[in-house]
Amino acid sequence: MSSVPSTPERPLQAAGPVLELQGIDLSFGGIHALHGIDLSVAAGEIRAIIGPNGAGKSSLVNVISGLYRPSRGQVWLGGQPYAHVPTARLAQLGVARTFQNLALFRGLSVRDNIALGRVEHTRSTVAEQLLGIGRARREWVDARERAAEVIDFFGLGEIQQRLAGTLSYGQQKRVELARALVARPQLLLLDEPLAGMTVSEKGHMAQLIRAARDRWGTTIVLIEHDIGIVLGLSDRVAVLDYGRKIADGTPAEVSADPAVIDAYLGVAHEGDEPDVPASELPLAEAA
């Protein structure tokens, strides 16, 4: 893996956060999912959002990617405020995301799935594509090269011709991440990127995430359940509980925060499933 970081497509803002949430409130169907969330994400950092089940983590990512419209508050992306992030323009804004339940295009090969991540840069018309001339040709070559770079990075070379629907779960997760990265996004939202993986797969994936940030300078926001790995991976962590942010800081600060410990351990919340095995309690980790 090359250790020389290549610069992202759009130059990073020298100052100012890549993403900022101000007073985000979200309600739907009688459920008040998020209360007044403030969050800021600095350029190039790996920011984790953790919290017990039902804390609102997925809702938050959906708000950031424009799938949910917050009832109050603003999302600042690239210095621009949005009451409702335009999902169709996410790629244009330099934002990419993955999905918890895998959102691959099962009918396309791995390589085509990944190359599709470059769609934002498509300017050629259908006619040009049909004839394979001009812009279409350049874009085709460009997409292939970018895809090859990312495929190489993720070690997907051997399976790149296979249909995405035929891969194992872990492989699919990597392909989805690769597709998100091929566009060299400024901001990458990862929705439970480690879910459903074995311990070794998780470690490998975490390494890939960190390496991707190091190589391409992408700012990463990720939600995860596996606190142990996340605390080791992230630069800063925000903790949600019942739709509110209860802690925000470095992994060390957060894992020592009594409020956080309470949220996971102590006071029995109705309907909570204890999803944190004892060995992975924040207390057990020395940050």
Next chain:
Amino acid sequence: MEAFDFSFFVEVLIGGLLSGVMYSLVAIGFVLIYKTSGVLNFAQGAQLLFAALTFVSLTERGVPIVLALLITFVVMLLLGLLIERAVLRPLVNQPPITLFMATLGLSYVIEGVAQLLWGTQVHELKLGIADEPLEFAGVLVSSFDLFAAGTAAVMVALLSAFFRYTHIGLGFRAVADDTFAALAVGLRLPRIWAAVWAAAGVIALVAGLLWGARLGVQFSLSLVVLKALPVLVLGGFDSILGAIVGGLIVGALEKLAEVYLGPFVGGGIEGWFAYVAALAFLLVKPGGLFGQRLVERA
């Protein structure tokens, strides 16, 4: 310009509303199945035809009406269960388009079998209800239409009560709301689905008899069901109230359009007006009047 004949307008309107009630009945059959299993059952029309044909063939052979009704009822029940078990269950994890296409194939099979068994001639369906024009405040209303609408309305009321107050009805709603939660609570899905399809079969029976009596029992009966689709668009695919209101609107609009707009374009617009109206409606209110809002979930 002649004066606007208000009583005629009301006549047409009421006639439309009455046929609209019958559309509602068919539409409810769709909603039932769609709500609980996400399948748009194209075979509903074929089931309608099958019910009407069975009943008519039995009565023509001298079977007394009540017995014929009973036999047809049992047949439709069995047919519904057979469909659920043989076709829907193997396809349970497929995308909605696949299931829809399967019901399309199914409709071909049912139509073919029905006509192979009972013949292709047009049958007259006599339910013993006279079709006389009744007069209310200067407005003429067909007594048959009234009876049909009344029966359909009773069915609708019974179904609504069923959903609200009975055990199985609650089970239907639970499955429709959240299949996984229903499973978690211990509701047995196959049973519920079987019951749903049986109920749809019964609706097909009632609707089949009513429509058959109105139009005569013939192959085109199965196309009546296609009219239910604009109703669903208007009312929302998953709302019973929407099916009722949508059916009324479609029935009324159709008749009015045929009478008032028809002459300008040579008539026959009843065949497509409901669809185009639904299309226009889609531009304004995509989710239907009562359909659940299309919430995008990740």
Next chain:
Amino acid sequence: MNTAVTSSTTVSRRLVTLPDLSRWPVWGTPLAGLIVAYGLVPWLASDYWFDAILTPFLALSLAAVGLNLLTGYAGQLSLGSAAFMAVGAFAAYNFNLRVPGLPLLVSVVLAGLVATLVGVAFGLPSLRLRGFYLAVSTLAAQFFVQWALTKFGWFSNDNASGVIDAPRLVVAGLAFDTPVLRYVFALSIVSVLTALVWRLVHTPTGHHFIAIRDNELAARVTGVPVLRTKLLAFAISSFVIGVAGVLWGFVYLRTVEPAGFNLDRSFQILFIIIIGGLATIRGAFLGAALIVVFPLLLSRLGQFLFGAWFDSGVLDLSQRIVLGLAIVGFLIAEPQGLVALWTRIQARIQRLLARRTQAPARALP
């Protein structure tokens, strides 16, 4: 292949070295098909075959290719294909009739464009939505178009019976007047359009179609212009189906009337792509072949088994039943359709051939 070595073995068989057929190129089958279609069939087939089997097969295949683009690749269900075929046929007729001196091929292209416009007009309100709304829209198109074409005599040149004769097929002075030539005319148009569609499916735009089908939300989030892409699929599909309609009326039936473009026809095209295999180009042809040949086979079989009772009425009904069963059966057991069976057979043959060509080497001591 090492024939030289074997001559020294006790097995003194003359070995035939087969070409390495274990790797059959992608363009192999289409090329073979074209060679057979252009090179063999015109000499071998009878007039009956051209008029009654091959030309309808070609027209339906093209319609299926068009519908497959929309429904198989882009995942948008359309139930109104026959209406767009009708639009194509009537538009071509009217262009040819009313614009003196307009070349036939130009009429055909213009007819396709008219079909596109009509398609977009009906599809636009529903393309923004998911679910069955497009199905309802296309049904609207189906009923409306049939009604309009019947109601307004202008479309049929105010012909009393409403049925019009197709014009002669003349391209650049060459008249395609005989069954063979008509077949070649249709074959050429079908080949060109099929090649274009095949190419389209392998471009980024084609990939966008598949992306929208497989996960519309992810496609949108990744930046695929969803509405525009769906519209494009609908437009191109309608064009191809419109041209198929021209072929159906001008080349096969030699008459143009609305009745033949009814709801059953729309379903027939849909059944073709389901049976043939969704999202495949070959599937359209395999499915069409089956659908065209199937009634004939069934009729023979039925008469053989049931004698005189198996009249045309019974044939129609049994067709319906068998077709319906086939649809349900394919959807349950083989959703990839005939193409999957074909691929399996191909793979088996390849394995067999590979083993044959390598067996001699293994027999060596």
